[in-house]
Amino acid sequence: xxxxxxxxxxxxxxxxxxxxxxxxxxxxxxxxxxxxxxxxxxxxxxxxxxxxxxxxxxxxxxxxxxxxxxxxxxxxxxxxxxxxxxxxxxxxxxxxxxxxxxxxxxxxxxxxxxxxxxxxxxxxxxxxxxxxxxxxxxxxxxxxxxxxxxxxxxxxxxxxxxxxxxxxxxxxxxxxxxxxxxxxxxxxxxxxxxxxxxxxxxxxxxxxxxxxxxxxxxxxxxxxxxxxxxxxxxxxxxxxxxxxxxxxxxxxxxxxxxxxxxxxxxxxxxxxxxxxxxxxxxxxxxxxxxxxxxxxxxxxxxxxxxxxxxxxxxxxxxxxxxxxxxxxxxxxxxxxxxxxxxxxxxxxxxxxxxxxxxxxxxxxxxxxxxxxxxxxxxxxxxxxxxxxxxxxxxxxxxxxxxxxxxxxxxxxxxxxxxxxxxxxxxxxxxxxxxxxxxxxxxxxxxxxxxxxxxxxxxxxxxxxxxxxxxxxxxxxxxxxxxxxxxxxxxxxxxxxxxxxxxxxxxxxxxxxxxxxxxxxxxxxxxxxxxxxxxxxxxxxxxxxxxxxxxxxx
Amino acid sequence: xxxxxxxxxxxxxxxxxxxxxxxxxxxxxxxxxxxxxxxxxxxxxxxxxxxxxxxxxxxxxxxxxxxxxxxxxxxxxxxxxxxxxxxxxxxxxxxxxxxxxxxxxxxxxxxxxxxxxxxxxxxxxxxxxxxxxxxxxxxxxxxxxxxxxxxxxxxxxxxxxxxxxxxxxxx
Numbered sequence: 001x002x003x004x005x006x007x008x009x010x011x012x013x014x015x016x017x018x019x020x021x022x023x024x025x026x027x028x029x030x031x032x033x034x035x036x037x038x039x040x041x042x043x044x045x046x047x048x049x050x051x052x053x054x055x056x057x058x059x060x061x062x063x064x065x066x067x068x069x070x071x072x073x074x075x076x077x078x079x080x081x082x083x084x085x086x087x088x089x090x091x092x093x094x095x096x097x098x099x100x101x102x103x104x105x106x107x108x109x110x111x112x113x114x115x116x117x118x119x120x121x122x123x124x125x126x127x128x129x130x131x132x133x134x135x136x137x138x139x140x141x142x143x144x145x146x147x148x149x150x151x152x153x154x155x156x157x158x159x160x161x162x163x164x165x166x167x168x169x170x171x172x173x174x175x176x177x178x179x180x181x182x183x184x185x186x187x188x189x190x191x192x193x194x195x196x197x198x199x200x201x202x203x204x205x206x207x208x209x210x211x212x213x214x215x216x217x218x219x220x221x222x223x224x225x226x227x228x229x230x231x232x233x234x235x236x237x238x239x240x241x242x243x244x245x246x247x248x249x250x251x252x253x254x255x256x257x258x259x260x261x262x263x264x265x266x267x268x269x270x271x272x273x274x275x276x277x278x279x280x281x282x283x284x285x286x287x288x289x290x291x292x293x294x295x296x297x298x299x300x301x302x303x304x305x306x307x308x309x310x311x312x313x314x315x316x317x318x319x320x321x322x323x324x325x326x327x328x329x330x331x332x333x334x335x336x337x338x339x340x341x342x343x344x345x346x347x348x349x350x351x352x353x354x355x356x357x358x359x360x361x362x363x364x365x366x367x368x369x370x371x372x373x374x375x376x377x378x379x380x381x382x383x384x385x386x387x388x389x390x391x392x393x394x395x396x397x398x399x400x401x402x403x404x405x406x407x408x409x410x411x412x413x414x415x416x417x418x419x420x421x422x423x424x425x426x427x428x429x430x431x432x433x434x435x436x437x438x439x440x441x442x443x444x445x446x447x448x449x450x451x452x453x454x455x456x457x458x459x460x461x462x463x464x465x466x467x468x469x470x471x472x473x474x475x476x477x478x479x480x481x482x483x484x485x486x487x488x489x490x491x492x493x494x495x496x497x498x499x500x501x502x503x504x505x506x507x508x509x510x511x512x513x514x515x516x517x518x519x520x521x522x523x524x525x526x527x528x529x530x531x532x533x534x535x536x537x538x539x540x541x542x543x544x545x546x547x548x549x550x551x552x553x
Numbered sequence: 554x555x556x557x558x559x560x561x562x563x564x565x566x567x568x569x570x571x572x573x574x575x576x577x578x579x580x581x582x583x584x585x586x587x588x589x590x591x592x593x594x595x596x597x598x599x600x601x602x603x604x605x606x607x608x609x610x611x612x613x614x615x616x617x618x619x620x621x622x623x624x625x626x627x628x629x630x631x632x633x634x635x636x637x638x639x640x641x642x643x644x645x646x647x648x649x650x651x652x653x654x655x656x657x658x659x660x661x662x663x664x665x666x667x668x669x670x671x672x673x674x675x676x677x678x679x680x681x682x683x684x685x686x687x688x689x690x691x692x693x694x695x696x697x698x699x700x701x702x703x704x705x706x707x708x709x710x711x712x713x714x715x716x717x718x719x720x721x722x723x724x
Contacts, residue, residue: 022584026683058681060586097587111675114651121650121675144597178595194595227594232658261655270659300652305617330656332663348664439623439708447708480709515689515702552683552702553583 020061026552027055028124032077037543039502040524042078050077054090054124065104068092071158078542080127081157081292088161091122091131102138107131107163110150112174112198115298116238116257116281117219120154128292131155132170133163144181148174154285154294166294168204168285192227198238202285202296211250211373217243219283219297235260237380238297240280244373245287248280248322252373255280257299258380268334275327276302277380279359282321302326303354303391308409308435309490310455310472313526315415315422315431317356317389325383326356345399352393358386358419387428390414406438417466425466430458449476457494469494484510490526515552520545583699585611585691586681590646590671593658598671600678604697607640608721610714611691613673613684615648616656621688624706629666631711639722643668648687650674692717 030052036044051074058067071090073080093106109131111119122129134152141147150172153165176196179186186193199220206213221238240255248255257278264271283297301319303326306312331351335342360383361376368375395409411433417425432455439449453472457465471493476486490504506523524543587601603609612628614621625645628635635641645668647657654674661670673679682691685704692701692714701717703710 022586024583024586024681024683026685028685056680056683058586058683109675109677109680114654115674119651119675146597178597181596192594225595234655259651263655263658265658265662267665268663270661270663272655272659274655298651300650302652304656305653307617307619330659332659334663334665350663441708444712445709478707478709480707481703481705481713484705484707510705512703512705515683515704517685517704550685550704552685552689552704 022060023057024553025055025057025067026550027053028548028550029053030077030549031547032542032544033546034078034542034544037524039500040504040526040541040543042524042541042543045075045078047075050075052077052080056091063096063098064094065097066092066094072161073158076127083157083159083164084127085159086161088158088163090129090155090158090163100140102136102140104136107133107155108136108150108152110136110148111298112148112172112200113176113196113223114236114259115300116236116259117198117200117221117283118150118170118172118174118296119298120296121298129155129158130292130295133165134170142182144178144183146176148172154296156286156289156294166285166289168202168287168294170200170202170285170296172198172200174198190228192225194225195222196224196236197222200283200296202283204285204287208250211244213244213287214242217241217283230264230266232263232265233261238281240283243280243283243287245282245284246290247282247284247287250373251280251375253280253375253378255283256378256380257281257297259302268336270330270332272330273328274302274330275325275381277325277359278319278321279323279378279380281323301389302328302356303389304328304330304352304393306393306411308433308437308451308453308472309488309526310453310470311411311413311433311435314455314467314470315413315429317391317415317420320358320388320419323359323378324356324388325359325381326354326389328352328354343398344401348397350395350397352391354389354391355387356389357383358388360384386416387414388416388419403441404438405441406436409433409435409437411435423466425464427460429466430460432456432458445480447478447480449478450474464496465494467492467495467500482512484508484512517548517550519548522546585693585697585699586678588678588681590673590678593661593670593672600671600681601697603642603644603669604693604695606642607695608642608718609693610641610643610718611646611682611693612643613646613648613679613682613687613689615687616653616660617649618687620706622660623708624688624690624711625666625668626664627708627711628714629664629668631715632667635715635718639718641718641722644671645669646671646673646678648673648676648679650676690714692721694721 032050034044053072056069068089069091072087073084076084091107093104095104109120120130120132132152136150139147155163156166157164179193201216201218203216206215219238219240223236225234237258242252244250259276262273285294285296299319299321301317333349335347337346341347359378361378391413393411397407399405413431415429417429435453437451441447451474455470459465472490474488478484486508488506492502495501504524508521510519522545526541590598649657688706689704691699694700
């Protein structure tokens, strides 16, 4: 009797779900069988086989929403953070949403403005997930106006199949107003204005025996976006209160982060100039953590994300949250079809320059021996002469005829390895990279693509050039829409240590059917953003077999 | 009592079977979920309302994704014809986060694209649509049902997309 009733209940529920609900989601599973490879320092794990999987399921019915992600690490693949194990629910929420209110209870990802104060996000390829677990309310009280409030604990790790929270509590409120949507007299104005402001606060108990630590630490500031015809400008400034932490060695300085972008665009032309200033801006919900753990804010580096593997994998730059001043210029221009330089199909030229310096610290009136633990002054955008990073690069993209197209790129990169520490070398590493890529379209469905890459690392005053010169060759054969085959080899031919002149060959095959994608690869891989057969994902260094299956539904 | 309940249950099952037949079409199709994004100027757009003017191609891309740019540049050359023949709109959803987001309008204008471009810097729409990697391209009918999707780009894939688009337009 009881069973019959519950059966009816279940059938009713099923009926309801099937009749009106909408389910979306995706899954990914990655298997690795790894070999010992002492030459590239790749270790064989004791289990030999490694398996990462996850599946997202999102359900909406009318205004109701719910979702969850199941994760499984049996054990985690190489390069993944070491605090992932077991199988269980890594994210789940329920919520209600209409045009006025959007309430989420449980896990959520949120970004205020450009993320200088708060950004929770996930990147499953990297194993990064700093979601907030608690409550989020988004209100849209009038046209163009959005007010958000968040309250919760951050995800720190995933152990024995369970989400582990960070020690602190995160609270925040953000408002943004698009004047042209909200104010009738601004409706048809050529000047487009967006204003916004954020306040984020974290609470963590003071359990430190040596210092009196602030238990509540706030970050606050505002932003503005202006657009007028072909011109665009935006800026955001955030100030952080005293936040002694293991990142800043328990100093009591205030911190700041500021960004601005100036842009001019017209048909076939885009110009961008950006600037950024950061000082003492690491902001975590647990002051004792480091690396990628429980970061509340997001401070990306100000430079182009490169994809060719030598440029992307060997000397990448990441923001120094303790302080940096950076500038970037980016230009893209397309010579029109039929013009002298444009030819039959047009020619695109891109130019990009980025540079980053250590900020200038002064000691005006500061007594390092007093008890304030304020140890320097730092003004926004005031830079020292210590270079952290510089990148000058350009590329030309050209379709020659119906069959042939190609891209020629050149990069000149300087990276301060005393600060960034991407390898063993001391001081500034100076690398020049050239890449030639060609695609030959055999017929409607068959195409052959190849890349030739060379990296020349300049010798410093001591005659050293880190790992020396590199060359990469890649060939990829695609049969649209279902198949691809590729072979790539990287060769460290210029290493001063002859025994380390290593080849990194890898072969990859893939099969794609609509939203399902299966790839199998075998060989050696360097760490970095790895692009093959049409998709890019970051991978760690290893040697062995990798099988990856993704599906969307 | 038990008997009555049992016959009720059987009747219910029968009812559900017919109801399911009627809903079979609706159940198979996945709808574009509602996520609030902004365009390059900051104007709010509800993703569930993208199909107000006819069928839509939703293409997830990023400035750092070479195959994505190859796909959208290839379609760019064919786009005027596709619009004329089928009334389709291409919505290019940039998943660039704050690191490269400001480069999106530089690329879009530098390449003179005529697409609707939406910004998804915190991957809300990417997550809701179940996108694992970019490029991922969806074809959506004017009722908002996703009728075709493809997670890759190789030269020639635009041909398959065009065939699906013609099928959708009944041509």
